[in-house]
Amino acid sequence: YQLPALMSSCRICTLSTLPIELHGPGSAGQTEYSKEFCPKLHAEGMFVPHWPEAFGGLGGNSWDHFILGEELWAVGEPRGPQYMNVNWIGPVLMRYGSPEQQERFLPEMREGKVTWCxxxxxxxxxxxxxxxxxxxxxxxxxxxxxxxxxxxxxxxxxxxxxxxxxxxxxxxxxxxxxxxxxxxxxxxxxxxxxxxxxxxxxxxxxxxxxxxxxxxxxxxxxAWEIINFGLANERIGIPRYAFSERMVHRAVERLKTDGRYNDPVIQDRLGRVLALCQAARLLVYKVIDERAKGKEPNAYGNLARWSVVRADQAVNDFMTEFMPDGLLGADPMQTAHHQRAIAAGIASGAAEIQLNLAARRHLNLPGDK
Ligand SMILES: Cc1cc2nc3c(=O)[nH]c(=O)nc-3n(C[C@H](O)[C@H](O)[C@H](O)COP(=O)(O)OP(=O)(O)OC[C@H]3O[C@@H](n4cnc5c(N)ncnc54)[C@H](O)[C@@H]3O)c2cc1C
CATH class of the missing domain: 2.40.110.10 (Butyryl-CoA Dehydrogenase, subunit A, domain 2)
Structure with missing residues (x-):
């Protein structure tokens, strides 16, 4: 089993023909698309590679899962809502579900056939x-x-x-x-x-x-213990920066074509947003590394989510300020990124709360409650 070798973005792009207008947050169209796409990914052994073999996975580790997640996010997350099954609902059932619940729910989940909310x-x-x-x-x-x-x-x-x-x-x-x-x-x-x-x-x-x-x-x-276990997996399971970085590289191409790339203000801002994407990536990698080593979730998960949201928003701010025509119909992918970015700081829980949690767990500051 050589998962990284399978995971060339080229391979995934061949599997994914997600239309650009479905790159945004979870529309009905994206949910329908995921029902076609996820079984194909399953057939390639790339849907739940990190799940234990006992539950139908390949026994891979968190890295395998995350490399795949980055590739898929960069092409608009064609797994749609099923990222939740893969990232946290499945793992929660594996840890806390009864044998009957595992038997009932996990097979259709790992085959990419079912939508949970x-x-x-x-x-x-x-x-x-x-x-x-x-x-x-x-x-x-x-x-x-x-x-x-x-x-x-x-x-x-x-x-x-x-x-x-x-x-x-x-x-x-x-x-x-x-x-x-x-x-x-x-x-x-x-x-x-x-x-x-x-x-x-x-x-x-x-x-x-x-x-x-x-x-x-x-x-x-x-329940509260289970919720925290699930949320720790959910929060770090979304490599949004992969899509944001792709937007930055697309922006560079467009700015070069338009003859604006040499503007020092633009270069300064581009450098900063790219640095934020890279910072988010590295913080997330730290969390993934700890998870692959079997450590329990800690405050780095909170900090990583905060930095991922910041990177998303900074890229969106840059694009909106310097390339507003993209939001007025010129670039559907920019519109999709914009829609994701404006929801990023609230959709998986308000990002500010992550700062509270990090302050309490990491800096030992008094809590807000
Ligand atoms: C696109 C989208 C998709 C979503 N999908 C789902 C879903 O599938 N399932 C689901 O259950 N929920 C979902 N949500 C809801 C989401 O989890 C909540 O919006 C989020 O938890 C914030 O709760 P709230 O909206 O009640 O805002 P509030 O909790 O009222 O927060 C409002 C503002 O106050 C700030 N705030 C609140 N308390 C504190 C504090 N203690 N310290 C500092 N700042 C604070 C927050 O940061 C935020 O900016 C989704 C939301 C969006 C926007």
């Missing part, structure tokens, strides 16, 4: 996730769930929801994780139109939805 945020619970109010009432044979989620990506085409709800008012201890079938009676999904495109984010309403007891993930009282 993440039912965490609520109207009054975003950064303060433990304030969530969706209620799961224990009943004969399972739970009855009532409540509302918001900003849920991919819910419109989701097969399952990784849902957080609570059975009691105990802030963290009362939370449970339910693996919910999105076709269950009582679930209503509404699209939220936004500047990042249609079909990307949603409201999801649960009205007395029955969830069988065997869809409870982990033990009662264990």
């Amino acid at each position: 993440q039912g965490f945020s609520e109207p009054s619970a975003g950064s303060d996730l433990a304030a969530l109010r969706t209620h799961a009432e224990p009943v004969e044979g399972g739970y009855r769930v009532t409540g509302a989620k918001v900003w849920t990506s991919y819910a419109g085409l989701g097969d399952y929801c990784f849902l957080l709800a609570r059975t009691s008012s105990d802030r963290k201890g009362g939370i449970v994780i339910l693996l919910v079938d999105m076709t269950s009676p009582g679930i209503q999904v509404k699209d939220i139109p936004s500047v990042i495109g249609r079909g990307d984010i949603h409201e999801v309403f649960f009205d007395d939805v029955f969830v069988p007891a065997d869809r409870l993930l982990g033990e009662i009282g264990q």
